[in-house]
Amino acid sequence: MKSLITLWQLMAEDLAIGCCTSATRDFNTVASRCEAEGESFLTITLPVFGKDFERSLDQGQVDPSAFLGFSRKQGLPRFLGGFLDLIFNRASGVLLDVPNVDAIYAVRQLTLAFAKINLPCSPARVKSALDQYVRCEQDVRSNDARMDEQGIARFKRVAALLWSNVFADMEKSIADGTLVPKHGPGATADRLSGNRKYDQREWTQRLDRIFPVGDFLLPNWRYNKYLERVDILEPGAERPVRVITVPKTLKTPRIIAIEPTCMQYVQQAISERLVEDLQNRQLCMDFIGFSDQIPNRVLAKKGSSDGTLATLDLSEASDRVSNRLVEHLFSGYSFLSEGVQACRSSRADVDGEVHDLAKYASMGSALCFPVEALVFTTLVFCGIEETLNRPLTPKDLKGLEGRVRVYGDDIIVPVEFVHSSIKWLEDFGLMVNKGKSFWTGKFRESCGGDYYDGHWVTPVRVREMIPSSRSTSPGGLISTVSLRNQLYFAGLWRAARYLDSVLERLIPFPAVAETSPALGRHSHLGFDTHKECPNLQRPLVRAFVVRPTNPPSRLDDIGALVKFFLKRGELPFADERHLERYGRDQAVNIKLGWAPSY
Numbered sequence: 001m002k003s004l005i006t007l008w009q010l011m012a013e014d015l016a017i018g019c020c021t022s023a024t025r026d027f028n029t030v031a032s033r034c035e036a037e038g039e040s041f042l043t044i045t046l047p048v049f050g051k052d053f054e055r056s057l058d059q060g061q062v063d064p065s066a067f068l069g070f071s072r073k074q075g076l077p078r079f080l081g082g083f084l085d086l087i088f089n090r091a092s093g094v095l096l097d098v099p100n101v102d103a104i105y106a107v108r109q110l111t112l113a114f115a116k117i118n119l120p121c122s123p124a125r126v127k128s129a130l131d132q133y134v135r136c137e138q139d140v141r142s143n144d145a146r147m148d149e150q151g152i153a154r155f156k157r158v159a160a161l162l163w164s165n166v167f168a169d170m171e172k173s174i175a176d177g178t179l180v181p182k183h184g185p186g187a188t189a190d191r192l193s194g195n196r197k198y199d200q201r202e203w204t205q206r207l208d209r210i211f212p213v214g215d216f217l218l219p220n221w222r223y224n225k226y227l228e229r230v231d232i233l234e235p236g237a238e239r240p241v242r243v244i245t246v247p248k249t250l251k252t253p254r255i256i257a258i259e260p261t262c263m264q265y266v267q268q269a270i271s272e273r274l275v276e277d278l279q280n281r282q283l284c285m286d287f288i289g290f291s292d293q294i295p296n297r298v299l300a301k302k303g304s305s306d307g308t309l310a311t312l313d314l315s316e317a318s319d320r321v322s323n324r325l326v327e328h329l330f331s332g333y334s335f336l337s338e339g340v341q342a343c344r345s346s347r348a349d350v351d352g353e354v355h356d357l358a359k360y361a362s363m364g365s366a367l368c369f370p371v372e373a374l375v376f377t378t379l380v381f382c383g384i385e386e387t388l389n390r391p392l393t394p395k396d397l398k399g400l401e402g403r404v405r406v407y408g409d410d411i412i413v414p415v416e417f418v419h420s421s422i423k424w425l426e427d428f429g430l431m432v433n434k435g436k437s438f439w440t441g442k443f444r445e446s447c448g449g450d451y452y453d454g455h456w457v458t459p460v461r462v463r464e465m466i467p468s469s470r471s472t473s474p475g476g477l478i479s480t481v482s483l484r485n486q487l488y489f490a491g492l493w494r495a496a497r498y499l500d501s502v503l504e505r506l507i508p509f510p511a512v513a514e515t516s517p518a519l520g521r522h523s524h525l526g527f528d529t530h531k532e533c534p535n536l537q538r539p540l541v542r543a544f545v546v547r548p549t550n551p552p553s554r555l556d557d558i559g560a561l562v563k564f565f566l567k568r569g570e571l572p573f574a575d576e577r578h579l580e581r582y583g584r585d586q587a588v589n590i591k592l593g594w595a596p597s598y
Contacts, residue, residue, distance in 0.1 A: 011110060021085075040250065042114040044249075050107070052067050054108075054443055057443040059095065061094045064163070070492050075091060101453065105451050108458075114462050117250065118464050120463070122531070126253055133362075140322050143322060167333045170273060180272075194550075195392070201230055202237050202260065203217065205234055206235060211343075219564075241259050243350045246404065255363070257364040258364055304451035312411040312413060313435065317376075318368050321342075344360060373406050377406045379425050380413055413459055464483075474590045477590065487499065508592070518544070538597075545591055550583055550585065
């Protein structure tokens with residue numbers, strides 16, 4: 001932890017010089033409280049301070065209930081007081097007419113830098129997260145019982161206005177049997193990995209009714225004898241999703257549901273075509289995003305400048321999307337609705353106990369992201385329609401292009417519709433995170449882009465502990481190199497030089513261009529050259545390079561033929577040994593060698 005405290009000190013010095021203030025007393029506070037409270041001060045307490053700061057920016061003044069645990073002098077905390085004095089009036093706590101944007105960035109950097117560091121949560125926090133997953137199910141059921149017919153009717157009508165053309169195309173694709181399944185890269189509930197997924201032995205009766213097992217697991221029906229080895233599971237015997245936790249913050253882990261192979265296989269088929277159809281239609285593409293976060297960031301920046309757009313964030317977004325609501329979303333499209341339901345897992349194994357699910361799907365399902373985005377967008381437009389007090393028209397939708405945008409649970413909506421949008425989201429069981437939603441002040445955040453009055457104030461995040469030896473996992477070294485380079489381009493040069501000194505003791509650390517594959521330091525001053533490549537006459541450096549290695553996974557016979565027919569495009573597989581090694585890298589290695597400088 002000493003290295004993290006040193007890094008905080010150097011960042012504070014860099015930022016204090018830029019703001020013409022001092023952070024000496026602030027560092028003394030950090031050092032003493034870390035000694036008393038441990039790393040939780042950096043990873044939990046400071047991020048809470050940072051969130052209170054964001055809320056104060058949004059409200060235009062410091063609330064008396066904010067910054068608990070920190071002493072005050074008049075209306076502001078003493079901690080980071082040199083920066084806060086450039087943002088708020090100390091006597092009243094009211095936001096200055098022209099707050100110092102550099103000071104705003106400094107407070108956010110110093111309080112949020114360690115909020116998402118990859119450290120394991122305590123067993124108690126893990127158990128609490130799993131318990132909350134189960135409680136969330138109860139909330140979904142309660143909200144299902146409160147859905148009113150009038151609200152459902154509007155939801156279905158607005159969904160038809162927005163998505164009818166896409167849903168009609170999907171209906172035809174499923175009815176004609178033209179969907180092509182594929183396997184995802186991740187883990188599965190039946191613990192198949194790599195090439196073993198192409199030799200799966202489980203299917204379900206629900207899937208078989210609309211996605212015949214022979215069409216999906218065989219190269220063609222001439223190989224039907226192989227179906228004798230496939231178990232067709234009845235609904236009560238289906239394998240449940242396996243609920244696990246993965247690191248998110250030290251305060252709480254992220255919940256992931258690992259799907260059975262057969263379910264994930266079909267989910268990928270529907271998801272790929274659905275997303276492709278949505279992105280090929282201009283109106284849909286303007287309102288919803290799946291791969292490009294930049295439009296959300298552009299709108300968040302605009303909202304911070306002129307105050308016309310709000311940014312909304314949802315808590316437990318995936319786990320609160322009701323399956324009943326999804327059924328209403330696709331109602332009227334029998335093949336699409338049945339297909340979406342057939343590849344939905346209806347039960348979950350949570351810490352050894354199996355629970356029936358009222359939610360549509362958790363993170364881990366390939367359909368979770370696109371389906372939740374469709375639901376959120378539809379509810380937002382229901383709220384807009386309620387404010388307009390008349391049915392939406394295609395002309396209204398055209399006028400809202402560039403003003404409404406949904407990417408996962410990050411939502412952009414015009415300020416005049418924000419309250420009705422929140423009402424509709426919450427009426428259907430979703431939970432708007434008021435602490436991360438902004439519409440009154442000049443602060444906005446969406447899709448990893450944080451802005452104040454049009455200025456970028458996104459902090460550089462520390463993702464891994466700073467390594468102390470080369471025997472540390474390669475992931476720690478790779479992350480620290482990335483951190484060093486981000487700090488350098490953020491202008492935190494003392495902090496960057498400190499990481500230079502740490503890394504130079506562990507690995508060769510030459511200056512390289514940002515396009516170089518080598519692990520090196522990026523600089524405005526050019527790159528190093530250790531020798532010239534005799535074949536390509538380009539400069540080379542001696543450095544470590546990331547070498548991901550696919551795990552061994554042999555495939556032959558019918559499975560290899562199925563894999564060939566599932567290949568996208570006309571080009572051959574990029575890896576000629578894909579039948580011997582395949583799957584998500586179990587570990588990332590780094591190897592010392594010669595690499596291009598740029």
